[in-house]
Amino acid sequence: MVLRASIFLGILxxxxxxxxxxxxxxxxxxxxxxxRRRSKAFVHAPVIARSRRKPQWVRRMVIGLAVHDLSCRxxxxxxxxxxxxxxxxxxxxxxEVLRAHxxxxxxxxxxxxxxxxxxxxxxxxxxxxxxxxTNAESVLxxxxxxxxxxxxxxxxxxxLPRKYTLTVLGCLFLTMARYGVPxxxx
Numbered sequence: 001m002v003l004r005a006s007i008f009l010g011i012l013x014x015x016x017x018x019x020x021x022x023x024x025x026x027x028x029x030x031x032x033x034x035x036r037r038r039s040k041a042f043v044h045a046p047v048i049a050r051s052r053r054k055p056q057w058v059r060r061m062v063i064g065l066a067v068h069d070l071s072c073r074x075x076x077x078x079x080x081x082x083x084x085x086x087x088x089x090x091x092x093x094x095x096e097v098l099r100a101h102x103x104x105x106x107x108x109x110x111x112x113x114x115x116x117x118x119x120x121x122x123x124x125x126x127x128x129x130x131x132x133x134t135n136a137e138s139v140l141x142x143x144x145x146x147x148x149x150x151x152x153x154x155x156x157x158x159x160l161p162r163k164y165t166l167t168v169l170g171c172l173f174l175t176m177a178r179y180g181v182p183x184x185x186x
Contacts (some may be wrong), residue, residue, distance in 0.1 A: 054119055058087060062097050067108045072098065089167060122150035125184040128172065130163070146175050149180075 056078075065075045072094040080088050098105065127147045134140050142163050146156040156175045160167050176182075 041173065054087065054093070058083075059101075060099055061095055062110075063101050065103050066094075066098050066101075067112065069109075070092060078096065112163065120150035123148060123180050123182055125149040125186065126155065126182040127186045128168075130160075131170070144171050146172070147177070 022100075055157070061079060062075055065078060072091045075094050076091045079094075125148075126138070127145075127149060129145050131141055131143050131145065133143065142160045142178055144156065144158050144160050145154065151186050155178075156171055158171055172185075
């Protein structure tokens, strides 16, 4: 009697497993697209419909990037490079967001242009740069410029006869002797 019951339960269990496998196979087959190309059948993964609704932080980030006058392609590429592992956006979606928030972007650009610059302490940070220019006879000249960020004053603007490290350091030391030593040189 016990043997018959265990056989019956085994058959019942096998029938349940086979039924589950059959329903699972039917469900998967209904959700898989089959494409025929060059007489070969390609079976792709199930197509999952995604909503075009993006989180609010994505819209804020796109608007923030648009303030810097980037194209839709540049904004999408920058965003996808930075957050592509979590969420991606397309150029057309970026264009829709920019169209919807055009006034906000224009106001932010205007506020950025009118922003009061950061004040630095006088003689705290200096900027040093070399530039090159040619005259009418196509002779190349080297200019050294040193600017104080705090006062926005040109401390040194000098033509260098040769672009050697010692010449640049000599001009820098002469400027330091005249105006004092800065905390930072950029």
